[in-house]
Amino acid sequence: MLYTVYDASRALISGYTVGTNMTNLEIKAQKDSSYAKSQEYKNIVKKQMEDEDWASATPVSFKVGLEAPPTVFTNQKTGKPERVWMRTIDVNYNAPHYFLAIKGLSFLIMAVLSLTILVLAFKLIARFRNSENIFLVRNLKLIRRLAFCTLIYYVLWWTITLIEVYFISQSFSIAGCNIDLVSTLELPSGLFEVPFTFIVYEIFTIGVKMREENQLTV
Numbered sequence: 674m675l676y677t678v679y680d681a682s683r684a685l686i687s688g689y690t691v692g693t694n695m696t697n698l699e700i701k702a703q704k705d706s707s708y709a710k711s712q713e714y715k716n717i718v719k720k721q722m723e724d725e726d727w728a729s730a731t732p733v734s735f736k737v738g739l740e741a742p743p744t745v746f747t748n749q750k751t752g753k754p755e756r757v758w759m760r761t762i763d764v765n766y767n768a769p770h771y772f773l774a775i776k777g778l779s780f781l782i783m784a785v786l787s788l789t790i791l792v793l794a795f796k797l798i799a800r801f802r803n804s805e806n807i808f809l810v811r812n813l814k815l816i817r818r819l820a821f822c823t824l825i826y827y828v829l830w831w832t833i834t835l836i837e838v839y840f841i842s843q844s845f846s847i848a849g850c851n852i853d854l855v856s857t858l859e860l861p862s863g864l865f866e867v868p869f870t871f872i873v874y875e876i877f878t879i880g881v882k883m884r885e886e887n888q889l890t891v
Contacts, residue, residue, distance in 0.1 A: 735760055735850040737850055743758055776833055790819060796815060800812055809881065820873075827867055
């Protein structure tokens with residue numbers, strides 16, 4: 674979870690920096706016609722267009738069948754061409770600008786949620802270490818916030834990814850390769866983390882109630 678958001682956040686920050694530099698170069702080209710016609714500026718523009726294509730791409734996992742065409746690479750160890758079958762690739766797709774804006778905002782929210790989850794987890798561990806009885810209402814509230822932050826994170830991730838898969842399926846296809854939705858959505862980890870946090874929350878709810886009942890009995 675954290676690495677996914679870190680990688681996406683780094684890409685967004687890098688994209689913003691590159692965009693700012695490109696804007697400055699465009700202003701320079703408008704003021705200096707000789708620079709605008711130079712090979713250096715043309716190469717920069719070409720590289721920028723390639724970077725934009727990469728930035729708008731998304732990683733997709735595929736189920737590779739017998740009909741899937743191999744990709745030929747040169748093996749640097751032997752110097753010979755080798756055939757490989759790509760199971761995960763970055764695919765560029767056509768999407769409305771409003772969706773790209775929503776995607777960027779969603780990644781920002783996910784980054785905040787990830788940091789919140791990290792802070793809550795460390796705070797919870799510190800309280801466990803410094804308390805004789807962990808079944809306290811304040812710990813229960815932390816676990817509840819942790820559970821809902823995890824749920825919201827994965828709901829955002831799954832929703833954005835499902836929409837991306839839809840756009841990709843409309844404009845991209847490879848013979849013998851079908852999109853592996855389970856791997857693309859990272860369902861194994863998400864389907865484990867979300868229920869697990871809520872199970873822990875329910876266990877602590879029972880523990881807090883039992884502790885309160887014991888105090889009333891005494």
